[in-house]
Every structure is written in structure tokens, then in C-alpha cells.
Amino acid sequence: MNKANSNDQLKTVLITGGSGLVGKELSQLLSHQGHNVIHLSRKPVNGLFKTFHWDIKSGEVASEAITSASAIIHLAGAGVADKRWNAQRKKEIYDSRIDSTRLLRSKVEKLNPNLAYFLSASAIGYYGWDTTDETVDESSPKGEGFLADVVEGWEKEVSGFDEIGVKNGKLRMGIVLSNKGGSLPAIAKPIRLLAGASLGSGDQYMNWIHISDLCRIFSFMLERQITSVVNAVAPHPETNSAFTKKLASHLKKPLWLPNVPKFALRLMVGEMADMIIGGSKVSGRLIEEKGYNFQFRTLEEALEDLLISKK
Numbered sequence: 001m002n003k004a005n006s007n008d009q010l011k012t013v014l015i016t017g018g019s020g021l022v023g024k025e026l027s028q029l030l031s032h033q034g035h036n037v038i039h040l041s042r043k044p045v046n047g048l049f050k051t052f053h054w055d056i057k058s059g060e061v062a063s064e065a066i067t068s069a070s071a072i073i074h075l076a077g078a079g080v081a082d083k084r085w086n087a088q089r090k091k092e093i094y095d096s097r098i099d100s101t102r103l104l105r106s107k108v109e110k111l112n113p114n115l116a117y118f119l120s121a122s123a124i125g126y127y128g129w130d131t132t133d134e135t136v137d138e139s140s141p142k143g144e145g146f147l148a149d150v151v152e153g154w155e156k157e158v159s160g161f162d163e164i165g166v167k168n169g170k171l172r173m174g175i176v177l178s179n180k181g182g183s184l185p186a187i188a189k190p191i192r193l194l195a196g197a198s199l200g201s202g203d204q205y206m207n208w209i210h211i212s213d214l215c216r217i218f219s220f221m222l223e224r225q226i227t228s229v230v231n232a233v234a235p236h237p238e239t240n241s242a243f244t245k246k247l248a249s250h251l252k253k254p255l256w257l258p259n260v261p262k263f264a265l266r267l268m269v270g271e272m273a274d275m276i277i278g279g280s281k282v283s284g285r286l287i288e289e290k291g292y293n294f295q296f297r298t299l300e301e302a303l304e305d306l307l308i309s310k311k
Contacts, residue, residue, distance in 0.1 A: 012036040017075030021181045026215040056100045066107045071117040085271045101157035109164045117225045118168040120158045126151035129278025137283040138229045169226050174207035174233035179306040197257040200277030202241030207233040207282040210296040233284040250303045
């Protein structure tokens with residue numbers, strides 16, 4: 001019997017969205033820590049982790065996945081920035097989070113009333129897009145805008161696990177930095193092509209987090225079964241202008257173009273421009289107060305780790 005088993009620490013963790021950028025990294029971390037990781041997917045494939053089928057629209061979930069889980073980490077949801085927003089796409093973004101959480105709660109209630117913990121991804125979009133120097137934290141009120149409404153509905157569904165006696169937590173994620181996909185390669189590409197520029201006024205805050213810290217915070221919350229809302233952002237946010245300059249400096253590329261104006265962004269991405277040129281200055285102090293120690297506290301440290309092989 002290994003040490004994890006002898007200490008009764010080997011728990012089966014069911015992850016939705018396990019094939020995504022964060023899901024892959026988190027699955028590997030939890031597996032290395034001794035957890036038995038399983039996935040729910042619309043299209044199960046043979047991979048490193050046993051995968052079970054689910055279909056949110058039809059309400060189908062493999063019973064074995066639910067009954068065998070000690071904890072569930074819910075990451076699945078339609079990508080916010082994958083497509084241009086219109087009424088249909090906004091409905092998909094909202095419904096994918098609300099309906100999936102509701103479905104999981106229903107299945108847990110019927111099949112696994114002894115589930116220990118449900119941890120859901122959420123987003124700092126909750127605080128809205130009013131760019132100011134005032135810092136917001138987990139106690140701050142909901143902001144304005146589509147994504148704030150999505151997060152409010154999403155977290156309300158997660159809180160519904162209280163009604164069936166399951167501890168639950170919500171992790172509001174910032175901009176996830178990874179060299180394997182997501183925002184960082186997309187931001188770096190025009191800079192590498194000598195076409196980089198700040199967006200809008202450049203004064204809007206970018207609340208970033210290294211993917212390693214994000215996954216370690218998920219693990220931290222899981223192990224301690226933290227039930228509060230937690231902001232997953234690094235201690236030192238940067239304005240868009242400062243972020244762009246530091247990334248360009250790290251890549252040793254010049255920035256010579258003027259800022260991309262709001263109207264141009266509107267033409268390119270529509271309503272999604274509000275997300276790009278707005279923001280709030282978000283504090284991640286609560287998770288530190290609970291005992292978490294960041295590996296990457298500054299943007300310079302994160303970029304050095306993520307882009308060192310691409311200098």
C-alpha cells in the first residue's frame with residue numbers, strides 16, 4: 001500500500017473540461033499528487049485519464065463517473081472568446097455553465113449523496129468592466145455587463161450544492177498565462193510580428209495568473225475544501241499598456257504602433273471589445289491569507305518561466 005492510500009489521501013477527482021488548457025495541466029498535477037483523476041467529456045477518447053461520456057443538452061451523464069467521485073472540479077463551459085458574440089453565442093456561453101452545473105447537481109443528488117466537495121471555475125468578469133484604480137476583492141459587489149451576469153447565474157447554481165449537503169467553492173479566474181495556448185501566445189504573436197500595440201486607453205488592468213499557480217490553487221482549495229469564493233489572480237496586476245511593454249521587452253521586440261482605438265476593436269470583435277478594453281483591478285490576497293504561496297508573483301517572473309525557451 002502506498003503512502004497516499006495509507007493516509008487515506010487517494011481520492012477520485014472527476015474533472016469536467018479536462019481536455020482543455022487548464023484541465024490538462026490540473027489533471028497532471030492532481031495525478032502526481034496521488035489523486036485518481038477521471039474526466040467527463042462529450043467525446044471520450046483513449047488518453048492518460050479514464051474518460052466518461054456526458055451530454056448536457058440531453059441530460060446524459062455516465063453514472064459510474066458520478067458514483068466513483070470523491071470530489072468534482074467543474075471547468076467545462078463554452079469559450080468566452082472563441083467566437084464573436086451575438087444573441088445565440090451569448091446564450092451558449094450562459095447555458096453551458098448554468099445547465100451543466102444544474103445537471104451535475106441533479107446527478108449527484110440522485111447517485112452520490114456522499115460527494116465530499118464540488119469546486120467550480122468562475123471568472124473575475126463578475127466585477128465588470130469599469131476600469132479604475134480602485135481594488136476589488138471577493139466582498140465587492142457584482143459589476144455591470146454580460147459576463148458579470150453569467151458569473152452571477154453560474155455561481156448561484158454552484159451554491160445550490162448547499163441544498164444537497166455538498167461543500168462547494170468557486171474560483172474566479174483571471175487571465176491564464178501558458179505557453180501551450182490561451183491568451184499569452186495570442187498577445188505575443190503580433191508583437192513578434194512587429195505589430196504589437198496597447199489596446200484602447202491601455203489603462204485597463206489585466207489580472208493575470210500563471211497556469212501553474214492556477215492549478216496549484218485548485219489543488220489547495222480541494223485539499224482544504226475551501227467553501228468561499230476565491231479570486232485566482234497574481235498579486236501584481238498590470239495595466240494593458242504595462243503588460244504589452246513588458247512582454248515586448250522580454251521578446252526583444254519594439255513597440256512603435258499607436259494604441260488600437262476602441263472603435264477599431266468594436267469593428268473587429270463587436271461587443272466582446274468591452275471585455276478587452278475594460279476591467280477591474282482585482283485582489284488575490286484572500287487565497288494568500290488562507291496560506292497559499294504564489295510561485296510567480298510578478299509578470300516578469302511568469303514571462304521568464306513561460307517564454308525562456310522562445311527568446
